[in-house]
Amino acid sequence: MSDDTPLWLFADQLGPAVYGGEHAHREVLLVEATSALTKRRYHRQKLHLVLSALRHAERDLGDRATLIKADTYIDALERFNRPVLVHEPTSHAAEKFVHRLRKQGLVADILPTPTFALPRKDFQEWAGERTRFRMEDFYRDQRRRFDILMNGSDPVGNRWNYDEDNREPPPKKQSTLEVPAPYKPREDDIDEQVRRDLDEMNLETVGADGPRLFAVTPAEAKRALSRFIEHRLPDFGRYEDAIMSEDWAMAHSLLSVPLNLGMLHPLDAVEAAEAAYRNTLAPLAAVEGFIRQILGWREYMWHLYWHFGPDYTDKNELAAHAPIPDWWADLDADAVTAQCLHHALAGVRDRGWTHHIQRLMILGSHALQRGYRPDELTDWFATTFVDGFRWVMPTNVVGMSQHADGGLLATKPYTSGGAYINKMSNHCGACEFDPKKRVGDDACPFTAGYWAFTHRHRDLLAKNNRTQRMVANMDRLKDLDALLEQESARDRF
Known part of the structure; x- marks a missing residue:
């Protein structure tokens, strides 16, 4: 060379x-x-x-x-x-x-790729002959390796994980989280020309055009990181799993785009968050939650993408063969009645982005309950989300969201009924469907879908100690036959 x-x-x-x-x-x-x-x-x-x-x-x-x-x-x-x-x-x-x-x-x-903290060869040494993978093991080793939130050999606060402190529902009597707005870049002559060129190309695309919401230069990425650390990180952790219909960004960092474009290095983001904690500018739970997303989960998904290989997206252990419906593929949020699903799909339509709980527990959970093909779903997430590059989605969708790898990545399928959505969002009060109802015209499609999914996969779920209770509770339902008949004919969500 x-x-x-x-x-x-x-x-x-x-x-x-x-x-x-x-x-x-x-x-x-x-x-x-x-x-x-x-x-x-x-x-x-x-x-x-x-x-x-x-x-x-x-x-x-x-x-x-x-x-x-x-x-x-x-x-x-x-x-x-x-x-x-x-x-x-x-x-x-x-x-x-x-x-x-x-x-x-x-x-x-x-x-070698320089845009991640851990080199690929080092992950291969860590993975060794493992046949089951736990993110928590990887995350703790990452913290030790890069000396992040550590006091010597011990984690700061004597706890590795503050996830239990970061699961609060949205605050009541507020329509927004009431935190400072995220960094918003200013479009310039380059953006104007890009928009004109895309119009002239007349490409077949999905989603709405709109103002640029994410950083696309290293300078913008630094400003976006600084604004998040200084003004939004303190409120991030508590509500990171909550959903508010009138606050699409809440306290999320919106750094996934510059991170995935390679213009913001993950260690720069992680070290800035740690400095905020050390300088008493943000609570430990919020800082640890943010660091876990980047140094833990994001790096973990990157390395497992390579470790599992190109055939991973072919996995379909739950035999999910339903094609993605047109209203989903076309981002036709107005065709959707369920408020949680409507707002999630509208967020993708209008911004190409929703936060991680909307991806997993609304979009992903709906797809899991309805048996959409995991390979089609993986491609949909990768092309439709602005941060969805090809390495990002296979493990997130096939492994975490759709459990299509049979438990290689996640220990259980992630789905829920309407009660979880009612707790963690403010959608259900304005919805035509009742999260408490599983049968009837106003039965929540997530509540009914949860039990239909459990019935369809009862043998698998009964063997898993984390999901045995789902099957036991289903067996006590007196209206199960009516529910299954209803869900087999459901065409309204």
């Missing part, structure tokens, strides 16, 4: 961890490939973010950067006419593609 070999950056590798440091002297190649934009039916705002990030990187890097617009990546590399250096891509397909380019002489060398 020559010291002056140019560096090719993918659209999710646009931060100084990739092009700075030992590579700060290199010329940078950026590519807008039409084939990548048209390969799938993406959310309109997702395409805007990616193109805006690439073009802002070209502007910010100045004379170092060359941006080529081409039909394909190969076309761009051939026009560039020099071998390039590249870091490991973030998907199986892209990795295979890059290795092929190396054999063709278009790529000179492939370097």
